Amino acid sequence: MEKTRIRVRKYAKLKAPIMIVGLPGIGSVGKMVAEHLIKELNAERIATLYSPHFPYQVIMLRHGGIRLMSNRFYVIRRSGRKEDIVILTGDTQAITPEGQYEVNHEIVRFFKEKLGGKFIYTLGGYSAPGSNPSNPKVYANATSAAVVAGLKDSGLVFGESRGTILGSAGMILGFAKMEHVDGICLMGESSFLDVDPYAAKAVLVFLSGRLGLNIDTKNLDKMIQKTAEALKELERQAPAEFPMPGKGDDKPPSYIR
Amino acid sequence: MEKTRIRVRKYAKLKAPIMIVGLPGIGSVGKMVAEHLIKELNAERIATLYSPHFPYQVIMLRHGGIRLMSNRFYVIRRSGRKEDIVILTGDTQAITPEGQYEVNHEIVRFFKEKLGGKFIYTLGGYSAPGSNPSNPKVYANATSAAVVAGLKDSGLVFGESRGTILGSAGMILGFAKMEHVDGICLMGESSFLDVDPYAAKAVLVFLSGRLGLNIDTKNLDKMIQKTAEALKELERQAPAEFPMPGKGDDKPPSYIR
């Protein structure tokens, strides 16, 4: 395998879909939210992305199977709403700079050209100096001034995050802008925990409201806490998070989890 | 040379071949078993794989010759059995992540498309906490539930190995699954020795029984011990094992030798 490839199980005819991207990163914020949504909303897998820029190893499954590392596209069909939802999650991000450019551009092209996608939410964490983990803000950066203006009263914090967004959460947004698809990166204020359910909850609450998702808010704290424990357990068993490739990491003035 | 290439000496017409893959790795388990089988069964070389993702050096031969680093395909023709055997061994694995994807996929495609291959055994080691090196188990992970079910009473240990399988032993299985060829990874329980003849013996005994190979079990201990000594001698002279490329190695929860 020399190029990133996406295997489609079946081509879903989707209504003007938006995509939620939650891939591994420090804090596991995006992945935790994506996996929570997939489970809660019974999302259906429609495609799998493989790449030679992923780690060169296979994952051992519980009952004696194996699988290649992958990113996976899920779908939630919605009645009574004008947009369906695509969720992207997976085992890893690309582990080289060139791989990040290839894989993330491929994801945007697939979403736009094959699924007819209209808007992208990428999820991550943001570490602000003196942040308060128990009541985290959601920082945001978007592809256009129009998106920022349209979310003026949403409670999102625009224009206070500084520096760069590393990896898929940033690059997918950059390629969305290049391909004229609007999008936004939602960053839960995070306090350097390996797994940060507080930041994940803040992002999930915003997304649920924004998309009219019927998720029981009362149970959220318990669920996220359980997810957090499960992820910690998983971490001992499987490589839930991969280190990002080297350059530019040395002294980041702030960073995405 | 910019791509992996396989030079075929002669196209053997093979009966529904299975392939045994024993390439270098920590412990040399796979390579030891593969070389033992080649010698004992007088296997014949049919093809050689070269790759720009191998180390950039040539091996000095005993009588003043040289050769490029390679992987090599051998054949054992079997009368009275319905399947022939292909053995793959060599000097090295690919030394970059992208190289691992290219070379291992190429191996699976060659085996399936050019040799008409039906099943793949990859060989390695597995380090379990508190393992007992003198009477090692053989852990296993397979491409499908059907393979696991078919080997229920074989003595193999399914579903107890955790984490990931690094390098060719894992990636070849992953690509086999992608290309709809069944296969299994046999991992001798290993205790961190550079060269582990105990783990190799456990794997060899299983394979011999499974494939009906006529290998003198009484002599096995002595042979493996001798192989082990020879490999240690070889190690001082030639690069029998190459370090695996970097990413993802940092804190593996368990690993393949």
Added chain:
Amino acid sequence: MEKTRIRVRKYAKLKAPIMIVGLPGIGSVGKMVAEHLIKELNAERIATLYSPHFPYQVIMLRHGGIRLMSNRFYVIRRSGRKEDIVILTGDTQAITPEGQYEVNHEIVRFFKEKLGGKFIYTLGGYSAPGSNPSNPKVYANATSAAVVAGLKDSGLVFGESRGTILGSAGMILGFAKMEHVDGICLMGESSFLDVDPYAAKAVLVFLSGRLGLNIDTKNLDKMIQKTAEALKELERQAPAEFPMPGKGDDKPPSYIR
């Protein structure tokens, strides 16, 4: 994105343009001069270069936007002079050796073939033993003996710089020579400051005189000092400079900033 690409906003019909290249490097000499010229002369952006060999991150903008890392071409149209000016600056250089070859050759080809370019100035710094930072010389190396001869009485110091010129300042000149475009690298004598406005001023003064640019010399010291302070502030916020890729950096006998 798998290849470097240049997006042209509009094809300017230019008069025999010369190009000034000021990209990030140690000391920020080139970038400081390029940004100063762009602001002072109201240069207009005509094209943007993206590359998979740039860092895999997006820059967060002040008002909540984002953009991919890029190099940018600006134009200054000049009445009463026979040559227009193109200025190239940007967020980063390529971060791998192969990337440096691809991006810098692409820049030279674009300038020659699409813009009809005639001459290239690359800007950097040079650290000489026992240098005097407060009154820095401008060292220079050119693509041909004719260029050197033509600048004999210009005050530039030829033939005293030793070693190699790393990165774009050197490679763009190398590819210019390969493509038969003349050019010169101007290196302000530098004293190892992270941001060196003295070296930048020396280069800017030479360029202004050479190109007949109407830049107020009296205000220059203040401006550069302010630029220096602004860059130091920016440094805390954004990755104005990227480390150069690894090989060959170990013991450079002298180097380009």
Added chain:
Amino acid sequence: MEKTRIRVRKYAKLKAPIMIVGLPGIGSVGKMVAEHLIKELNAERIATLYSPHFPYQVIMLRHGGIRLMSNRFYVIRRSGRKEDIVILTGDTQAITPEGQYEVNHEIVRFFKEKLGGKFIYTLGGYSAPGSNPSNPKVYANATSAAVVAGLKDSGLVFGESRGTILGSAGMILGFAKMEHVDGICLMGESSFLDVDPYAAKAVLVFLSGRLGLNIDTKNLDKMIQKTAEALKELERQAPAEFPMPGKGDDKPPSYIR
């Protein structure tokens, strides 16, 4: 520039040429011999090789010029002999494993297909335990048993060198074998000096005798000593030697200089 390219100044019609390869490496043995031959025999340059796998820097020349790093082919036409001589030397070797495969194969293909080449000598150093630097042997490894047999009484030491030959001295020989061109690697016994004129002399004396080159043996010691001093001076000014890329270097049981 994305691929290695060879620029031919003029296509020389050569008589069944042999090629001598002396590129940078530890000890500078090969480069020293190649440069000595080029100067002594007034060799004429016929082609230049550039590669994106070379270091990303240009060399500053004495009179204010610059040039890209390169490998260079020279020719010595011989009357009264049946073979002409091609000499390959240069500033560097490829700095990545994949680059080594691309560049060295390209060199062999160019020599065989464009120049009609018949035989290749690659030059290097070999460090044997307890070696005697003042009277060094010349170790050798060749592409075929026939070459070894034909040099039985030549004074070369076959079959005593162990391990691998790193970089161009080995890889060019490996690709020569693959392309059915015979060749040999001559390794001056070396004692870990940065610049080893003793090893260089041993190789040069053998080559001169073998090829019937008219080189004053009495002046050789002085010349090599001078070359050695000059190279040491050059080392302070220019990157005469580049470190080899990483993998496989860790614990070489022996190595090529």
